[in-house]
Amino acid sequence: MDYLPGPHIDGFLAAKPSQKLRDDFGAKLCFAWHCMLGEKLNYADPHPGNYIFMNDGRLGLIDFGCLYRLSSEDFQALRTAYRIGKESGGIEEARQMMIDVGAPKAVVADDTYVWMVRESCRWIAHPFLETQPMDYGNPDHIRKRFLWQAEAARHKCIVKGEPQWLYYHRSELGLFGLLYRLRARVDMKALPVPNWWHNQ
Numbered sequence: 001m002d003y004l005p006g007p008h009i010d011g012f013l014a015a016k017p018s019q020k021l022r023d024d025f026g027a028k029l030c031f032a033w034h035c036m037l038g039e040k041l042n043y044a045d046p047h048p049g050n051y052i053f054m055n056d057g058r059l060g061l062i063d064f065g066c067l068y069r070l071s072s073e074d075f076q077a078l079r080t081a082y083r084i085g086k087e088s089g090g091i092e093e094a095r096q097m098m099i100d101v102g103a104p105k106a107v108v109a110d111d112t113y114v115w116m117v118r119e120s121c122r123w124i125a126h127p128f129l130e131t132q133p134m135d136y137g138n139p140d141h142i143r144k145r146f147l148w149q150a151e152a153a154r155h156k157c158i159v160k161g162e163p164q165w166l167y168y169h170r171s172e173l174g175l176f177g178l179l180y181r182l183r184a185r186v187d188m189k190a191l192p193v194p195n196w197w198h199n200q
Contacts (some may be wrong), residue, residue: 011053028192044167045065068167145176
């Protein structure tokens with residue numbers, strides 16, 4: 001119940017912060033999110049009202065009522081998703097990785113489903129593969145995700161997926177939405193986050 005002094009994102013942006021300050025807070029958003037995932041915790045309610053851009057430069061997080069704890073199996077599946085995203089293999093390689101973490105063979109027999117999962121994984125991993133700081137203010141990146149969501153909504157295997165991924169995608173889109181509003185540029189490779197998704 002501590003009071004955290006500072007504005008939410010609307011007040012922060014209204015003060016016309018410098019690009020450096022927006023980048024710094026963007027890095028803190030990414031750092032917090034990935035550190036929690038590294039502890040098998042998904043902060044699944046990252047909307048603007050739950051972040052405080054504190055006056056002393058710290059990022060405040062409030063309201064942990066929607067925190068999803070990943071099982072060991074969920075966590076391994078998430079690591080596999082990053083692995084699929086960062087590797088340049090084809091459909092068959094992605095299919096085998098999905099089977100290795102327990103995806104039913106009958107489901108992954110659908111090439112369209114496997115292709116859509118692979119594209120989703122590539123979108124998730126993309127910021128870590130950039131040679132320059134990721135420009136989260138570029139609308140093309142987030143637009144690509146919404147186009148994928150529209151396509152996925154028509155595919156029964158995606159719609160009927162495991163419930164934990166609903167929480168994950170809610171978290172992911174909330175985070176990217178905040179970073180987009182900040183127009184933050186973040187060097188994801190330079191963040192001192194646990195390298196949980198890379199060391200496999």
